[in-house]
Amino acid sequence: MWKDWIRPLVRxxxxxxxxxxxxxxxxxxxxxxxxxxxADVTVDHTVASxxxxxxxxxxxxxxxxxxxxxxxxxxxxxxxxxxxxxxLEIEAPSLALYRVASGEHYCLSxxxxxxxxxxxxxxxxxxxxxxxxxxxxxxxxxxxVAYLCPKPVVxxxxxxxxxxxxxxxxxxxxxERSGYFSLALRSTNVSVPILREARxxxxxxxxxxxxxxxxxxxxxxxxxxxxxxALSFPVRSSREFGIPAVAEALRVQELTxxxxxxxxxxxxxxxxxxxxxxxxxxAQLHHTAGFYQDHRRRxxxxxxxx
Ligand SMILES: Cc1cc2nc3c(=O)[nH]c(=O)nc-3n(C[C@H](O)[C@H](O)[C@H](O)COP(=O)(O)O)c2cc1C
Numbered sequence: 001m002w003k004d005w006i007r008p009l010v011r012x013x014x015x016x017x018x019x020x021x022x023x024x025x026x027x028x029x030x031x032x033x034x035x036x037x038x039a040d041v042t043v044d045h046t047v048a049s050x051x052x053x054x055x056x057x058x059x060x061x062x063x064x065x066x067x068x069x070x071x072x073x074x075x076x077x078x079x080x081x082x083x084x085x086x087x088l089e090i091e092a093p094s095l096a097l098y099r100v101a102s103g104e105h106y107c108l109s110x111x112x113x114x115x116x117x118x119x120x121x122x123x124x125x126x127x128x129x130x131x132x133x134x135x136x137x138x139x140x141x142x143x144x145v146a147y148l149c150p151k152p153v154v155x156x157x158x159x160x161x162x163x164x165x166x167x168x169x170x171x172x173x174x175x176e177r178s179g180y181f182s183l184a185l186r187s188t189n190v191s192v193p194i195l196r197e198a199r200x201x202x203x204x205x206x207x208x209x210x211x212x213x214x215x216x217x218x219x220x221x222x223x224x225x226x227x228x229x230a231l232s233f234p235v236r237s238s239r240e241f242g243i244p245a246v247a248e249a250l251r252v253q254e255l256t257x258x259x260x261x262x263x264x265x266x267x268x269x270x271x272x273x274x275x276x277x278x279x280x281x282x283a284q285l286h287h288t289a290g291f292y293q294d295h296r297r298r299x300x301x302x303x304x305x306x
Contacts, residue, residue, distance in 0.1 A: 012119035015144055017293035019303035020208030020283035023250065025150045027303075028078065028292075031068045034061040041067070042149065046173040046182045049263035051135035053100040053142050054086055056268070058178035060096050067098075069148035073301070078292060079105035079145040091259045092270050094178040103142035107295035116291065117141055135265075150286040150303070153214060156183070156191075157202040159243040163194045164228060166246075167220040170287050171266075172203065174273075181255055183269040189221045192267050199257040201271070202238040204246035208285045208306045239275045250284050252277045 021027075024043070032041045039059045045067065048056040055067065067081040083098035090097060108116055121137035135143075151170040158165045171184035183201075185192060195201060206214055213233065228235055228244045235244040238254050245252045255271035262268075288303065296302045 009115075010119075012116050012123055013294050014290040015120060015140065016147065016287050017290050017303070018208075018211055018306050019150060019286050019288055019293065020306050021150055021152075021286045021303060022281075023152055023205065023284045023286075025152075025286065027072060028149045029070050029072055030149050031070065032057065032059055032061050032065050033068060034065040037061070043174050044176040046175060047143070047146055047171045047184050048097055048182065048268045049184055049266040050143060050171075051139060051264045051266075053135070053139045053146075054088075054263055054268075055081070055083060055098045055100060055146070056095055056175060056182055057098070058094050058096070058175045058180065061098075065098060069145065074299075077106055078148045078295070079103065079107070079289075081142060081145055088261075088263065090261060090270075092178070092180065095175060095180065095270070097263075100139075100142045100146075103145040105145050105148065105289070105291055107148075107289070107291040113291075144289040144291065147287055147289040148292050150288040152205060153285040153287060154203040154205050155214060155217060155246055155249075157204060157238070157243045157245050158191045158194055158198070159228075159241075160194055160198050163191065163224055164226075164244075165191045165194075165220050165224045166204075166217055166231070166244075167191070168214045168217055169203075179272065180258075181253070181271045181273050183255075183271065184263075184266045185269065186221065186265060187262055187267045188265075189267075190224050195257060195269065196260050196267075200241050200243070200274075201255050201257065202241060202243040202245045203251075203253045203255065204249040205251040205253075205279075206246060206249060206285050207280065208283045208304075210246075210248075211285055211306050214285060239277055241274075249279045250282060251279055 086097040
């Protein structure tokens with residue numbers, strides 16, 4: 001069809017693709033390389049802040065490092081981020097922070113890659129005030145490279161006597177070697193002061209079928225929840241903290257917050273996992289980069305899109 005041919009010429013690929021995936025993802029491996037050394041950081045790197053774009057890891061890779069994302073089936077290099085050690089002091093000596101200096105992906109062939117980035121950037125600048133990311137197109141392009149490793153989506157449950165809330169997050173993850181688990185939350189989120197004080201939270205790993213609900217709950221980044229009983233789905237108490245958690249979650253993890261630090265527009269929470277309860281075994285909602293889904297679609301192995 002001529003429309004299939006003309007579409008990529010005039011319309012950019014979506015930045016993100018929402019997919020259904022059984023966790024943990026085994027599609028992509030992330031490797032950190034520096035001065036002749038390398039380490040698998042697939043479950044040992046997270047986004048600490050979007051603006052500036054900062055990556056946290058428990059691997060000390062010196063001053064300059066390269067983060068590579070590779071497709072496990074084909075061994076093909078999908079994208080790279082060039083990292084520079086961030087001088088920011090952090091009260092967790094086993095963690096290193098790296099600023100993203102530059103990045104590129106190889107999911108599209110050269111002319112299309114450049115053209116698609118140009119179309120995406122033009123659209124971002126047009127909708128700058130409403131894109132929710134508060135960062136410039138170059139950093140968003142680099143962030144998309146970080147999403148080559150599909151990121152699981154959770155609903156974060158917060159509950160104190162005065163405040164309750166449930167909102168979606170995907171800038172989360174384990175920092176395996178140090179045993180930490182981190183969350184990067186925009187400092188304007190209404191629950192940030194409560195999290196800093198209460199220091200406890202429950203992560204509900206949500207089924208892909210809950211996508212609509214999850215997106216509706218992004219409003220709760222700005223407005224706290226008024227009443228747990230008003231939810232359209234059942235909740236049950238988390239094991240140790242008794243925080244209301246999504247009953248149909250694949251997994252509920254309770255975290256204690258051991259340290260929090262503002263980095264740019266985000267608050268970076270460093271946590272320890274207190275409990276980890278398995279629930280239903282279904283596909284989880286994930287986000288990946290739109291150009292990776294397009295690359296897989298052209299190879300006839302797309303992720304299930306929801
Ligand atoms: C699925 C999903 C995951 C999100 N993950 C995060 C996150 O990890 N950290 C964060 O600060 N905000 C996260 N957000 C919130 C958005 O970035 C944004 O702040 C929120 O939707 C409010 O948008 P607005 O400020 O444009 O109104 C997420 C939103 C959605 C829908």
